[in-house]
Amino acid sequence: MKSFKALLLFLTLTLVLAACNFGGDDSGNGGGEEGSSSSEGSDGKTINLSIASDPPSFHPALATDTTSGAIMASVFEGLTRLDPEGNPEPAMAENIDVSEDKKTYTYTLRDAQWSNGDPVTADDFEYAWKWALDPENASDYAYQLYYIEGAEAYNSGEGSADDVAVTAVDEKTLEVQLVNPTPYFDELTAFYTYYPVNSKMAEENPDWHTDPNGENYIGNGPFNLESFTSSDEIVLQKNDDYWDSENVALQTVNIDMVESESTALKMYEGGDLDYLGSPFNSIDLNALDKFKDNGTLNVSDQAGTYMYVFNTQDEIMQNKNIREALTIAIDREGLINNVTKGEQEPATGLVPLTMEGFEEPEEYFEPGNMDDAKAALDAGLEELGMEDPSELSIALSYNTSEAHAAIAQFVQQGWKENLGIDVTLDNSEWQVYLEALDAGEHQVGRYGWLADFNDPVNFLEIFKTEEGNNNTGWTDEEYISLLDQASQETDEAARTELLQEAEGVFMEDFPIAPIYFYTNLSVHEDKVKNMTPDPLGNVQLKYVDIEE
Amino acid sequence: MVKYIGQRLIYIIIALFIIITATFFLMRLAPGNPFASERTVPPAIQESLNEKYGLDDPWYVQYGEYLVNTVQGDFGTSMKYRYRETNDMIAEGFPISMTLGLEAMFIAVGMGVLIGTIAALFHNKWPDYLMSLIAVIGISVPSFVMASILQYYLALKAGWFPIAGWEGFIYSILPAVALASTPMAFIAKLTRSSMLEETNSEYVKMAKAKGISKWVVVFKHALRNALLPVVTYLAPLTAGIITGSFVIEEIFAIPGMGKYFVTSITNRDYTVIMGTTVFYSIILLLAVLLVDILYSFIDPRIKLRGGKSGGK
Numbered sequence: 108m109k110s111f112k113a114l115l116l117f118l119t120l121t122l123v124l125a126a127c128n129f130g131g132d133d134s135g136n137g138g139g140e141e142g143s144s145s146s147e148g149s150d151g152k153t154i155n156l157s158i159a160s161d162p163p164s165f166h167p168a169l170a171t172d173t174t175s176g177a178i179m180a181s182v183f184e185g186l187t188r189l190d191p192e193g194n195p196e197p198a199m200a201e202n203i204d205v206s207e208d209k210k211t212y213t214y215t216l217r218d219a220q221w222s223n224g225d226p227v228t229a230d231d232f233e234y235a236w237k238w239a240l241d242p243e244n245a246s247d248y249a250y251q252l253y254y255i256e257g258a259e260a261y262n263s264g265e266g267s268a269d270d271v272a273v274t275a276v277d278e279k280t281l282e283v284q285l286v287n288p289t290p291y292f293d294e295l296t297a298f299y300t301y302y303p304v305n306s307k308m309a310e311e312n313p314d315w316h317t318d319p320n321g322e323n324y325i326g327n328g329p330f331n332l333e334s335f336t337s338s339d340e341i342v343l344q345k346n347d348d349y350w351d352s353e354n355v356a357l358q359t360v361n362i363d364m365v366e367s368e369s370t371a372l373k374m375y376e377g378g379d380l381d382y383l384g385s386p387f388n389s390i391d392l393n394a395l396d397k398f399k400d401n402g403t404l405n406v407s408d409q410a411g412t413y414m415y416v417f418n419t420q421d422e423i424m425q426n427k428n429i430r431e432a433l434t435i436a437i438d439r440e441g442l443i444n445n446v447t448k449g450e451q452e453p454a455t456g457l458v459p460l461t462m463e464g465f466e467e468p469e470e471y472f473e474p475g476n477m478d479d480a481k482a483a484l485d486a487g488l489e490e491l492g493m494e495d496p497s498e499l500s501i502a503l504s505y506n507t508s509e510a511h512a513a514i515a516q517f518v519q520q521g522w523k524e525n526l527g528i529d530v531t532l533d534n535s536e537w538q539v540y541l542e543a544l545d546a547g548e549h550q551v552g553r554y555g556w557l558a559d560f561n562d563p564v565n566f567l568e569i570f571k572t573e574e575g576n577n578n579t580g581w582t583d584e585e586y587i588s589l590l591d592q593a594s595q596e597t598d599e600a601a602r603t604e605l606l607q608e609a610e611g612v613f614m615e616d617f618p619i620a621p622i623y624f625y626t627n628l629s630v631h632e633d634k635v636k637n638m639t640p641d642p643l644g645n646v647q648l649k650y651v652d653i654e655e
Numbered sequence: 656m657v658k659y660i661g662q663r664l665i666y667i668i669i670a671l672f673i674i675i676t677a678t679f680f681l682m683r684l685a686p687g688n689p690f691a692s693e694r695t696v697p698p699a700i701q702e703s704l705n706e707k708y709g710l711d712d713p714w715y716v717q718y719g720e721y722l723v724n725t726v727q728g729d730f731g732t733s734m735k736y737r738y739r740e741t742n743d744m745i746a747e748g749f750p751i752s753m754t755l756g757l758e759a760m761f762i763a764v765g766m767g768v769l770i771g772t773i774a775a776l777f778h779n780k781w782p783d784y785l786m787s788l789i790a791v792i793g794i795s796v797p798s799f800v801m802a803s804i805l806q807y808y809l810a811l812k813a814g815w816f817p818i819a820g821w822e823g824f825i826y827s828i829l830p831a832v833a834l835a836s837t838p839m840a841f842i843a844k845l846t847r848s849s850m851l852e853e854t855n856s857e858y859v860k861m862a863k864a865k866g867i868s869k870w871v872v873v874f875k876h877a878l879r880n881a882l883l884p885v886v887t888y889l890a891p892l893t894a895g896i897i898t899g900s901f902v903i904e905e906i907f908a909i910p911g912m913g914k915y916f917v918t919s920i921t922n923r924d925y926t927v928i929m930g931t932t933v934f935y936s937i938i939l940l941l942a943v944l945l946v947d948i949l950y951s952f953i954d955p956r957i958k959l960r961g962g963k964s965g966g967k
Contacts, residue, residue, distance in 0.1 A: 242699040264699035317738035338910030365908040370819050373811045377818045538687035538923045575695045
């Protein structure tokens with residue numbers, strides 16, 4: 108009897124262990140592929156990258172993040188594509204014809220094909236753009252298409268698809284009507300929301316994008332998505348049918364999902380990864396000094412601003428002088444050298460330095476000048492009927508994260524020491540924080556904006572209306588009128604001037620305290636060539652090369 | 656015994672119902688919204704999302720639907736990864752987490768009992784002190800620290816193991832050891848103290864007096880009884896390994912399920928929260944049941960009975 112029980116126990120255990128899984132079939136395949144790709148490795152160049160988690164979407168119109176964006180830019184291609192410096196060049200479009208009033212764009216498509224052999228047609232663009240605008244499909248980034256006549260109305264449920272002014276004139280000609288002259292429209296068409304979708308296939312299989320391994324997952328970009336294993340890896344293979352495939356150097360791209368930055372760092376140091384940095388895994392902050400010392404760290408300006416937004420509807424924060432005092436009293440140099448350490452640029456304005464006409468930082472105030480700050484503080488206190496700064500108590504909110512906490516503590520200490528103001532810190536989870544900001548429950552809140560396209564409008568527009576992403580509650584007639592004028596202006600220089608003026612009007616009121624402009628930080632193995640992020644933090648795998 | 660198990664299964668269902676209900680309401684009471692996005696979306700889109708996921712229905716309708724779906728085992732589509740079904744996430748992630756967990760439990764129990772037994776047999780001699788030292792280190796070093804240390808020295812510096820990933824048995828060794836270190840130390844302590852108790856008991860003395868060899872006494876008689884507290888510890892150990900696996904899976908980039916369990920909450924990914932919670936609850940409740948059944952194998956004094964009327 109006893110031995111029977113022992114046998115039973117043993118059998119159960121064997122059964123359980125037999126059910127064990129080390130990635131099972133998937134990893135078996137993965138391993139095999141790796142084996143075969145390295146055996147043909149003599150002519151096939153392979154790069155190993157990592158991202159933090161599964162891309163939230165595999166549909167170009169549903170993607171909203173840099174991770175998905177990096178994959179989309181490899182698997183799909185829009186009318187234009189950004190070159191390594193971030194300037195748009197014709198891609199699916201062979202020729203771009205812009206009308207006199209700069210509001211009508213006529214594209215002639217090149218002879219390109221989808222990975223299943225179908226030709227890429229103007230219909231594919233019309234279909235994809237209207238699909239993204241359809242409110243049913245709930246594309247978060249549909250607003251990227253609002254430059255097109257009728258797009259906003261359709262997306263907000265007021266217009267119809269037929270009124271969206273994008274027309275496939277014939278198979279190879281696409282005509283687009285814009286609301287206003289948009290000098291950066293060529294850049295927009297390189298953005299993933301503007302990518303085409305194989306309309307023939309998508310109409311038959313509306314769920315094509317939910318299975319990236321399926322035969323219906325069809326792209327037109329320099330790479331094909333070979334396999335996707337959730338939380339594990341994505342493998343891209345060069346698309347030999349791509350129109351410009353002779354200029355694509357990489358054969359295989361392995362993208363591992365590695366959530367922990369310190370693990371990614373160890374993998375890079377151990378040679379398992381060839382690159383760290385935007386838009387893939389970021390570099391562990393603790394390693395920045397080391398990479399700086401050995402000279403491998405690449406730093407470039409990024410089109411993004413880290414800021415604290417003031418809630419101008421708040422009892423205390425409605426006072427401009429208090430906002431001014433707080434803004435001036437942040438020691439940006441000290442913060443960058445001791446806390447963020449990423450060689451960021453101290454910010455004194457809203458628009459990042461990567462944008463035309465804003466390359467030189469405009470000194471709307473003198474950062475760290477405590478005399479100015481105290482003068483503003485005194486004026487503000489008087490207006491509020493207070494005598495001593497200690498009567499002020501300010502809550503500084505941010506979303507839970509080590510990096511944001513370190514910055515907030517540094518600022519808190521500065522405000523306390525230099526201005527004598529009591530600051531309480533208040534952090535909450537991201538999804539909660541977003542709602543609180545939206546509802547205006549903050550006094551001072553952390554905010555970051557990374558450009559979708561490298562034009563000042565992308566930043567200035569945030570504060571044009573009270574709705575949307577403007578969490579300051581600040582609006583201004585003059586500001587609105589300047590932006591409206593700029594959107595009608597066809598002369599580039601005059602337009603830039605209007606935009607500069609608008610930034611001036613904005614900063615005069617201090618609805619935000621700009622803190623720093625982001626930088627792209629990246630490191631790569633010596634053998635990796637042409638792999639530095641552009642100002643938007645994109646890397647186009649199309650141009651990357653490996654030289655052993 | 657069958658009756659006993661049947662009764663326990665009914666309790667499990669009641670417990671599950673309570674867990675599902677509590678999770679549902681706690682989840683909804685927590686501030687935050689799965690569709691809150693950095694770039695504000697037009698109301699029309701927000702509405703269409705809410706409609707698609709049924710979030711615009713009154714709470715009792717949603718609650719009812721959740722119950723029905725849970726009974727059918729269909730947890731729906733993730734709200735963050737909208738191309739992924741919760742069921743697929745569990746189906747792909749769990750076997751990996753389970754493999755890691757079983758390996759860790761195997762190490763924890765095997766090594767723990769071994770260390771504890773050695774310590775007890777050499778009571779107050781150097782092996783005892785050495786084993787106690789190992790146990791103290793194991794208990795006091797958190798698993799994520801252990802994981803980072805192992806990863807740095809054994810994988811990156813020495814190159815004996817891969818740094819991260821999940822492509823074969825060798826990838827699982829470091830994570831399993833890291834995950835097992837604390838429970839292993841705990842089991843060693845448990846085994847040591849109960850072994851000491853047993854070796855001083857009357858029946859062991861009796862056995863020794865009868866001239867049975869030392870090893871037979873230890874393994875056939877003393878250890879068997881000494882293992883009872885260890886078996887009791889198996890159920891909380893399962894829970895510990897499941898929750899501990901999140902950190903370990905993150906450090907070693909293992910595509911397991913622990914990640915979904917935690918990130919779904921910060922993402923307010925309602926469907927995945929429900930799916931993972933219910934699934935883990937079932938596993939844990941079954942683990943407890945299994946442990947109770949195991950008792951009867953190890954200790955014949957314990958009889959499983961179906962309630963008060965259960966016969967002898």
